[in-house]
Every structure is written in C-alpha cells, then in structure tokens.
Amino acid sequence: MKARFTALKGAPDVLPPETHLWSKIENAACEVFCAYGYDEIKTPILEPAELFLRSIGSSSDIVAKEMYSFTDKADRSISLRPEGTAGVVRAYVEHNLSLRPAPQKFFYRGPMFRYERPQKGRQRQFYQIGAECFGTAHPGMDAELIVMLMAFLEKAGLRGFSLELNSIGCRQCRPAFKQRLKEFFGPHLDVLCPDCQRRYEQNPLRILDCKVERCSAVRAGAPLISESLCEDCRMHFGTLLGLLDAMETPYTLNPQMVRGLDYYTRTVFEVTSGQLGAQNAVAAGGRYDLLVSEFGGPETPALGFAAGMERLSDIILSATASGQAGPEVFIASVGGEAAAAALKTASALRAGGKRVEVGWEGSLKSQLRRADKMGAGHVVIIGGDELKSGSFKWKNLKNGESGETAAGEIFKLFI
Ligand code: HAM
Numbered sequence: 001m002k003a004r005f006t007a008l009k010g011a012p013d014v015l016p017p018e019t020h021l022w023s024k025i026e027n028a029a030c031e032v033f034c035a036y037g038y039d040e041i042k043t044p045i046l047e048p049a050e051l052f053l054r055s056i057g058s059s060s061d062i063v064a065k066e067m068y069s070f071t072d073k074a075d076r077s078i079s080l081r082p083e084g085t086a087g088v089v090r091a092y093v094e095h096n097l098s099l100r101p102a103p104q105k106f107f108y109r110g111p112m113f114r115y116e117r118p119q120k121g122r123q124r125q126f127y128q129i130g131a132e133c134f135g136t137a138h139p140g141m142d143a144e145l146i147v148m149l150m151a152f153l154e155k156a157g158l159r160g161f162s163l164e165l166n167s168i169g170c171r172q173c174r175p176a177f178k179q180r181l182k183e184f185f186g187p188h189l190d191v192l193c194p195d196c197q198r199r200y201e202q203n204p205l206r207i208l209d210c211k212v213e214r215c216s217a218v219r220a221g222a223p224l225i226s227e228s229l230c231e232d233c234r235m236h237f238g239t240l241l242g243l244l245d246a247m248e249t250p251y252t253l254n255p256q257m258v259r260g261l262d263y264y265t266r267t268v269f270e271v272t273s274g275q276l277g278a279q280n281a282v283a284a285g286g287r288y289d290l291l292v293s294e295f296g297g298p299e300t301p302a303l304g305f306a307a308g309m310e311r312l313s314d315i316i317l318s319a320t321a322s323g324q325a326g327p328e329v330f331i332a333s334v335g336g337e338a339a340a341a342a343l344k345t346a347s348a349l350r351a352g353g354k355r356v357e358v359g360w361e362g363s364l365k366s367q368l369r370r371a372d373k374m375g376a377g378h379v380v381i382i383g384g385d386e387l388k389s390g391s392f393k394w395k396n397l398k399n400g401e402s403g404e405t406a407a408g409e410i411f412k413l414f415i
Contacts, residue, residue: 008124008125009118009124010116010118010123010124010125011123011124011125012123012125014127018313018317021313021316021317022127022309022313024156024157025129025156025157025309025312025313025316026109026129028152028155028156028157029107029109029129029152029156030107031155032148032151032152032155033105033107033131033148033152036105036144036148037103037105038105038106038107038131038133039105039106039107040106040107040108040109041088041091041106041107041108042108042110043081043084043087043088043090043091043108044081044087045080045081045110045111045113046078046079046080046081047078047079047081047086047087047090048076048077048078048079049067049069049077049078049079050077051079051086051087051090052067052079052081052082052083052086054294054295055085055086055089055261055262055263055291055294055295056082056083056086056261056262056263057203057261057262057263058202059198059199059202059203059206059262060206060260060261060262061195061260062082062083062114062260062261063082064195065115066082066114066115066116067079067080067082067114067115068080068082068113068114068115068124080113081112081113082112082113082114083112083128083261083306084108084110084112084128084130084132084306085130085132085261085263085288085291085304085306086263086291088106088108088132088304089132089288089291089292089295089297089302090295092104092106092132092134092292092297092300093292093295093296093297097134098134098135098292098297098298098300102134102135102136102300103133103134103135103136103141104133104134104135105131105132105133105134106131106132106133107129107130107131107132108128108129108130108131108132109127109128109129109130109309110127110128111125111126111127112125112126112127112128113125114126119278119279120277120279120314121276121277121278121279121280121308121310121311121314122279123310126308126309126310127308127309127310128306128307128308128309129306129307129309130285130304130305130306130307131145131148131149131304131305131306132302132303132304133145133302133303133304134292134300134301134302135300135301135302136301137236137289137301139236139237139239139240139243139267140239140243141303142236142240142266142267142287142303143240143243143244143247143249145285145303145304145305146163146244146249146269147244147247147249149271149283149285149305149307150163150249150271152307153271153282153283153307153312156312156316157316158273158282158312158315158316160273160274160275161271161272161273161282162250162251162252162271162272162273162274163249163250163251163252163269163270163271164251164252164253164254164257164269164270164271164272165240165241165244165251165252165253165254165257165267165268165269166225166226166253166254166255166256166257166258166267166268166269167225167226167229167233167234167236167237167266167267167268168205168225168257168258168259168264168265168266168268168286169225169228169229169230169233169265169266170230170232170233170265170266170289171265171290172230172232172233173228173229173230173233174205174225174228174265176228177205177223177225177228178203178204178205180223180228181204181205181207181208181222181223182200182204184221184222184223185200185204185207185218185219185222186200188218191214191218192207192210192214192215192218193210193212193214193215195210195212196210196212196215203262205258206258207219207222208222208256208258209258209259209260219256224255224256225255225258226253226255233266236266236267237266237267240267251269254270257269257270259284259286263288263290263291264286264287264288265286265287265288265289265290266286266287266289267286267287267303268284268285268286268287269284269285269286269305270283270284271283271284271307273311273315275314275315275318276311276314276315279311281308281311282307282308282311282312282315283305283306283307283308284305284306285303285304285305285306286303286304286305287301287302287303288302288303288304289301289302326355326374326375326376326377327355327356327357327371327374327376327377328349328354328355328356328376328377328378328414329346329349329354329355329356329357329376329377329378329379329380329414330356330357330358330359330367330370330371330374330376330378330379330380331345331346331356331357331358331359331379331380331381331382332359332364332367332368332371332379332380332381332382332383333358333359333360333367333382333383334363334364334367334381334382334383334384335383335384337384337387338382338383338384338386338387339360341382341386341387341407342358342360342382343358345380345382345392345407345410345411346358348411349411349414352411352414352415354414357371357374357376359371364381364383367379371397372397376397377396377397377398378394378395378396378397378413378414379394379395379397380392380393380394380410381393381394381395386407390406390407391404391405391406391407392404392405392407392410394410394413
C-alpha cells in the first residue's frame with residue numbers, strides 16, 4: 001500500500017508565490033541591515049536546553065510550555081531553538097567576539113520552534129529575521145536599531161504598522177518594582193490563573209503579560225514600571241524618545257508592555273499591524289544588558305529584535321496583487337522542429353535575466369491559454385511557418401500589441 005504524508009500541524013510548507021515574497025523581504029533586510037553595519041551570523045537550530053532556560057527564563061511561557069526538547073543519544077538535554085537571541089549571545093561569548101571593536105552587529109534568519117496552538121500567524125515552526133547589537137549602552141543605539149527596523153519594514157513593503165515602546169528598568173530599579181507588584185497582586189492571588197499564581201513567586205512581571213481575562217481584570221490598577229524607574233533608566237528612555245521624535249518616528253508608549261522573555265532590561269518594543277488580528281505583533285525586541293555576562297562573557301550591553309516572516313508576508317501579500325509571478329515571456333513552441341529554436345531563444349532571454357517559460361506540449365491554442373493563465377507578459381510563437389520565414393510572431397498580453405520580429409532580434413524586444 002502506498003503511503004501518503006501530510007506536514008505536521010503547525011509546520012506548514014511555504015510555497016510559491018509566497019517564497020518570492022520571502023526572498024524579497026530577506027533581500028530588503030540584507031540591504032538595510034548591511035547599511036547599518038550588520039553582518040549575517042548563522043547559529044545552529046539545536047542548542048543545549050539550558051541555554052534557553054537561563055536566558056528566556058523558566059517563568060516564561062516559551063520555556064515552561066513551548067519548547068521542543070529531547071534527550072539525545074549521549075543523554076544531553078537538547079532543544080530546537082525557540083528564538084534567535086540566546087544562540088547569538090552564546091556564540092558572541094564562545095568566540096570572544098567582545099575582543100573585536102564594539103559595537104558588534106549581527107543579523108540572522110531561519111526557523112524557530114515553539115509548541116504553541118497553531119492559528120493564523122502562529123505556527124510551531126516559524127521563521128524569524130532578527131538583528132542583535134553588542135557593546136553600546138547609549139540610547140542612540142536603541143534609536144538606531146528601531147529606525148533600522150522601520151526602514152526594513154518599509155522597504156519590505158509593509159504599510160500601516162505601529163510601534164509601541166516601554167522601559168522595564170534595570171537591576172537597580174526592578175527589584176523594588178517586583179516587590180510593589182507582589183504587594184498589589186498578593187490580595188488577589190486566588191483570582192489569578194494557576195500560571196499567574198506560579199508567576200507571582202517566580203517573576204511577578206509576567207503577570208502583566210497574561211492573556212487570561214480574569215488576570216487582565218485584576219491588573220487594571222497595577223503599579224506601572226514607569227513610576228519605579230531609577231534616574232539612569234529614566235534618562236535612557238527619555239533620550240531614546242527624544243531621538244525618535246527628532247527622527248519623526250511615530251510611537252505609542254505602552255506602560256504595560258513587559259514582553260514574554262525574561263532577559264530584557266530597559267527598552268522594550270513591539271511593532272504591530274492592524275491587519276493581523278489576534279497575533280498582531282510583526283516584530284519585537286529590546287535591550288538585554290545583563291545576558292552576555294550571565295552567559296559568562298564580560299559585562300556587555302546589548303539589544304536586538306526579531307520579525308516574524310509569516311506575519312510579514314501575510315500582510316504584504318494581502319496588500320499587493322497576489323498571484324504567482326508569471327513568466328515575462330512565454331514561448332509557444334509548436335511541432336518537433338521548433339524545439340531547438342524555442343530552447344535557444346529562451347536561453348538567450350534567460351541569460352539576459354528574463355523569466356521565461358517554454359510551452360513544450362499541446363496545440364498552439366492550449367499553449368496560449370496556459371500563457372494567459374500563468375500571467376505571462378508576452379508570448380512568442382515558434383512553429384513551422386515561423387521557422388521557414390525566420391521571423392517569430394509575438395504578442396504583448398498586457399496591452400494587446402503584437403508583431404513579427406527576426407529570430408535573431410527577438411531578444412531586443414525585451415531589453
Ligand atoms: P518574540 O516576541 O518572541 O521575540 O518573537 C518575535 C516575533 O516573531 C514576533 O513578533 C512574531 O512576529 C514572530 N513570532 C513569534 N512566535 C511566533 C509563532 N509561533 N508563529 C509565527 N510567528 C511568531 C523574540 O523572539 C526575541 N528573540 C526578539 C529579540 C531579539 N529580542 C532581542 N533580540
């Protein structure tokens with residue numbers, strides 16, 4: 001009996017024409033990031049599970065519920081990476097990249113894995129494109145990174161997105177804030193969901209991020225971190241906002257944003273799109289000034305972001321005329337003798353960078369129908385008559401213009 005397989009739930013194939021759009025998005029990222037001094041880094045998909053536990057945090061949903069982890073043949077606990085930052089930080093420390101002149105800037109792209117409940121814009125295997133910058137504590141770098149993200153999203157074709165910002169303090173001011181949160185949530189513990197009861201002990205900041213309705217209701221009057229920031233954090237955030245204003249980069253302050261990963265300090269941000277529904281974050285990031293030293297490296301301020309490819313391409317696809325990228329030229333080849341001429345003509349055009357399809361089979365009529373269905377720009381007809389006369393008929397399918405051109409000259413039509 002033959003076997004028939006389907007992809008795992010939440011791990012979908014990405015097919016053309018979407019793959020064209022993905023390339024376009026990645027090219028836009030490479031171009032923009034490169035201008036800002038970022039170089040590509042490739043880290044493995046497999047990492048020690050501990051790496052994520054120690055960075056994203058055991059109180060986060062990602063580590064508590066969503067990791068793909070297994071024990072390998074040598075009895076090591078391994079995880080498929082749920083995000084890119086931890087691996088890049090590991091690589092930065094492992095290869096002593098702090099010895100290179102600061103700032104060190106990297107970007108990456110690739111699949112990430114989280115065991116989430118799949119829905120539109122939320123997959124178990126999804127792709128991120130992200131950037132990380134090491135070695136600068138100056139808020140100018142926060143502004144630069146955010147402006148770079150905006151430039152990338154615009155270049156990729158995204159419109160109508162908005163930026164939300166917050167500062168979640170540092171190791172000086174956060175402990176007092178956590179204490180204030182504990183005092184606030186303490187009397188409501190029995191109302192909070194079981195996860196938040198656990199978060200209350202492990203990291204009460206996480207309660208601010210809970211999506212369960214009764215937890216949102218309780219936290220309505222919770223203290224805001226902005227009221228607890230130390231002078232340095234306040235100055236840092238104020239300078240960043242001033243720079244974004246100077247750059248005329250619009251933003252909204254969201255004093256309740258804490259982000260779902262534990263490594264953040266100071267600046268956090270999210271870019272959302274109204275076109276996405278529930279899973280509306282297209283990109284997100286922030287500072288993580290303590291992570292490099294927690295991984296055994298020197299104290300190194302750092303920051304970054306990651307954007308979700310599926311979400312980006314969903315929005316851009318729905319905003320642009322969708323449909324397969326059709327051939328610029330379709331060569332209808334009729335009869336056995338036409339094959340060589342068709343292949344030669346197609347090769348010449350392809351060498352010039354044109355996207356060309358040859359209709360090897362079927363009558364002229366069926367080939368023309370196929371060219372039309374594929375959304376071809378032009379058809380060139382090569383059959384017995386054309387071979388005899390040495391000139392090929394052609395038609396522009398977009399404006400109806402048609403003509404006949406000498407075989408050797410045909411490529412000039414498309415230059
Ligand atoms: P994150 O917010 O977990 O941050 O993910 C960043 C982006 O990845 C999200 O805004 C979303 O577009 C996309 N994303 C996340 N989960 C899924 C999913 N299940 N399906 C589809 N898309 C998803 C991070 O991962 C941090 N590492 C960002 C960062 C880099 N912070 C500093 N540097």
